[in-house]
Amino acid sequence: MGRRRAAAKKDGGAAYQRRRQEILQVAAGVFKEKGLQGASLNEIAEAVGTDRASLYYYVGSRQELFADVIREAVEANVALAEEIRDSLDPSPTKLRRLAVGLMESYAANYPFLYVYIQEDLNRIGDRERTAGAHAMNRKFDAAVIAIIQGGLDDGTLRSGADARTLAFGFIGMLNWTHRWFEPGHPGPGASEIGEIFADMVLEGLVTTRSRSRKR
Amino acid sequence: MGRRRAAAKKDGGAAYQRRRQEILQVAAGVFKEKGLQGASLNEIAEAVGTDRASLYYYVGSRQELFADVIREAVEANVALAEEIRDSLDPSPTKLRRLAVGLMESYAANYPFLYVYIQEDLNRIGDRERTAGAHAMNRKFDAAVIAIIQGGLDDGTLRSGADARTLAFGFIGMLNWTHRWFEPGHPGPGASEIGEIFADMVLEGLVTTRSRSRKR
Numbered sequence: 001m002g003r004r005r006a007a008a009k010k011d012g013g014a015a016y017q018r019r020r021q022e023i024l025q026v027a028a029g030v031f032k033e034k035g036l037q038g039a040s041l042n043e044i045a046e047a048v049g050t051d052r053a054s055l056y057y058y059v060g061s062r063q064e065l066f067a068d069v070i071r072e073a074v075e076a077n078v079a080l081a082e083e084i085r086d087s088l089d090p091s092p093t094k095l096r097r098l099a100v101g102l103m104e105s106y107a108a109n110y111p112f113l114y115v116y117i118q119e120d121l122n123r124i125g126d127r128e129r130t131a132g133a134h135a136m137n138r139k140f141d142a143a144v145i146a147i148i149q150g151g152l153d154d155g156t157l158r159s160g161a162d163a164r165t166l167a168f169g170f171i172g173m174l175n176w177t178h179r180w181f182e183p184g185h186p187g188p189g190a191s192e193i194g195e196i197f198a199d200m201v202l203e204g205l206v207t208t209r210s211r212s213r214k215r
Numbered sequence: 216m217g218r219r220r221a222a223a224k225k226d227g228g229a230a231y232q233r234r235r236q237e238i239l240q241v242a243a244g245v246f247k248e249k250g251l252q253g254a255s256l257n258e259i260a261e262a263v264g265t266d267r268a269s270l271y272y273y274v275g276s277r278q279e280l281f282a283d284v285i286r287e288a289v290e291a292n293v294a295l296a297e298e299i300r301d302s303l304d305p306s307p308t309k310l311r312r313l314a315v316g317l318m319e320s321y322a323a324n325y326p327f328l329y330v331y332i333q334e335d336l337n338r339i340g341d342r343e344r345t346a347g348a349h350a351m352n353r354k355f356d357a358a359v360i361a362i363i364q365g366g367l368d369d370g371t372l373r374s375g376a377d378a379r380t381l382a383f384g385f386i387g388m389l390n391w392t393h394r395w396f397e398p399g400h401p402g403p404g405a406s407e408i409g410e411i412f413a414d415m416v417l418e419g420l421v422t423t424r425s426r427s428r429k430r
Contacts, residue, residue: 037252092421148420157420161411165403166420168395169388169412176387188380196376197384204419205363205372205381206307 005057020058023048027059028069032111036066036119067133070116073109074136077102081143091151092202095170098144100194102174107183107190114178144171173197220272235273238263242274243284247326251281251334282348285331288324289351292317296358306366307417310385313359315409317389322398322405329393359386388412 008016026048030039041062045055059065080101084094106113116133144167151157159166174197183190223231241263245254256277260270274280295316299309321328331348359382366372374381389412398405 035252037250095420151420155422158422159411159414159420161403161414165408165411166415168391169415172388172391172394173384174387176383176391179387180383188376193380196374196380199374199376200381200384200416200419202419202421204415204417205310205366205374206417207370207373 002060005060008057016058023055023058024065024069027065028112028115031066031069031115032118036062036115041065066115066119070112071132073105073113074116074133077105077113078136078139078143080105081140081147085143085146085150091147091154091156094147094151095202096195096198098147099170099174099198100191103177103190103194103197106174106177106181110183117175117178141167141171170197170201173201217275220275223272231273238270238273239280239284242280243327243330246281246284246330247333251277251330256280281330281334284327286347288320288328289331289348292320292328293351293354293358295320296355296362300358300362300365306362306369306371309362309366310417311410311413313362314385314389314413315406318392318405318409318412321389321392321396325398332390332393356382356386385412385416388416 009020012020023044027039027044030044030047033039034043039062041055041059042052044062044065045052048055059068081098084097084101087094087097089097145163148157148166148170149163152159152163174194177193181190181193188196224235227235238259242254242259245259245262248254249258254277256270256274257267259277259280260267263270274283296313299312299316302309302312304312360378363372363381363385364378367374367378389409392408396405396408403411
């Protein structure tokens with residue numbers, strides 16, 4: 001079956017790829033609801049409306065399915081962060097572009113990327129498979145740190161703190177949306193949330209500038 | 216066994232309580248490493264250096280153990296947030312106190328509270344047990360939203376955005392520390408991270424105020 005699947009993945013044509021994408025979509029929903037550990041291939045097969053044996057023609061394992069579900073979207077976000085880092089925009093503009101772009105990606109790939117965020121990679125268990133994901137996370141974090149460090153260095157940003165802590169604060173605001181944001185629900189949309197967070201972190205919320213500053 | 220445990224929990228004396236606390240500490244470490252779904256009572260018993268049967272004298276189930284591990288600390292943080300909300304401090308000071316206080320709690324209760332944050336409550340499965348935790352989270356969120364709304368109303372904070380989105384951004388910065396902060400490791404400590412995040416959100420990072428503001 002593994003060989004048949006490998007051949008089909010490579011040469012299976014549009015119908016095979018369409019069906020496979022369909023399975024990935026349904027699987028993402030099951031993962032979102034149950035978590036990676038809680039979602040069995042049987043449940044995914046049931047949700048797809050097929051049986052486990054047929055599912056194996058499209059996917060090798062739950063781990064592989066999960067990895068496929070998120071890999072493309074994660075890679076695109078790392079590429080976005082690195083493109084922004086390497087652009088000629090001033091640092092504040094870079095942070096704003098990143099916040100809006102990431103939120104738009106979370107919405108466009110909903111719930112794929114929130115599944116990915118929700119899972120603590122250290123708990124997935126398969127080191128080889130998660131190594132790639134860890135590397136992607138490190139690349140993303142590094143790009144955000146570099147954007148902020150660039151701003152501290154050229155004076156477009158100021159802070160008494162280190163770029164790493166600031167970057168994790170910024171990333172945290174954005175990634176925590178996996179616990180409360182659902183596209184299409186009432187309230188600000190994805191792009192707007194990105195703008196709000198960029199405003200909050202760049203401009204600050206206090207009206208009397210001197211009141212709480214300790215630096 | 217359930218009855219013996221109930222009696223011991225109530226009247227077991229200092230030695231029973233000390234042993235029970237010890238088990239909770241070890242269990243928290245196992246939960247942190249493996250996740251709630253991944254950590255079995257057998258593994259916890261092994262880490263404690265006892266067997267599963269003896270463990271039952273102290274804890275009824277994995278769910279109960281997890282709930283005990285985090286309940287006290289979570290309740291203390293909700294109480295902190297509500298005390299701050301009801302204080303006479305100006306809103307910016309309230310947010311700073313909350314950021315520092317929460318980070319200090321995360322460090323003091325490490326890794327208990329990060330276990331709690333890491334678990335998506337919707338996936339734990341036992342609705343009755345998690346209902347209390349959900350209620351606590353809602354209370355905490357509501358206190359932060361009220362603090363920010365108070366500041367927007369009295370003019371000590373300004374934003375074009377709604378208090379809820381701002382509150383979730385702020386909470387996200389703090390809660391995302393469960394993915395990267397470990398007390399005692401190099402870098403800023405818990406209180407300092409709270410101060411850094413408060414500065415970031417209150418004062419903003421840009422030097423030229425007009426550059427990126429869109430409001």
